[in-house]
Amino acid sequence: MSREKGKLDRWEEIVGTLLSVQDYDNFIRIAIKVSYSKTVILEFPIDSKEGKALASKLGEMKNTEKVGILRTDIPNKPIVVRVKEGDDAQEVGSYE
Numbered sequence: 001m002s003r004e005k006g007k008l009d010r011w012e013e014i015v016g017t018l019l020s021v022q023d024y025d026n027f028i029r030i031a032i033k034v035s036y037s038k039t040v041i042l043e044f045p046i047d048s049k050e051g052k053a054l055a056s057k058l059g060e061m062k063n064t065e066k067v068g069i070l071r072t073d074i075p076n077k078p079i080v081v082r083v084k085e086g087d088d089a090q091e092v093g094s095y096e
Contacts, residue, residue: 002038002039003038003041006040010071011070011073012071013068013071014034015066015067016032021055021058023055026045028046028054028055030042032067
């Protein structure tokens with residue numbers, strides 16, 4: 001399986017299966033399986049708005065859940081996290 005470090009630009013979303021959420025050397029590191037053979041690793045500073053939002057929302061989730069992470073250009077909502085439950089996806093949180 002291929003693992004690569006990813007970066008989200010504004011209004012870019014990554015969707016896949018949550019594999020892990022780790023606090024690593026002052027960064028929040030998120031591993032998301034986006035295809036059968038590819039895993040993307042996202043890192044954000046733990047003290048950033050994005051890092052705080054992801055740590056609080058994804059830290060509570062079980063691995064293997066389908067998630068979508070959208071980066072925005074909205075100052076009070078830089079990250080939106082969606083979780084797929086059954087056949088529906090719903091926004092479960094964002095940093096405000």
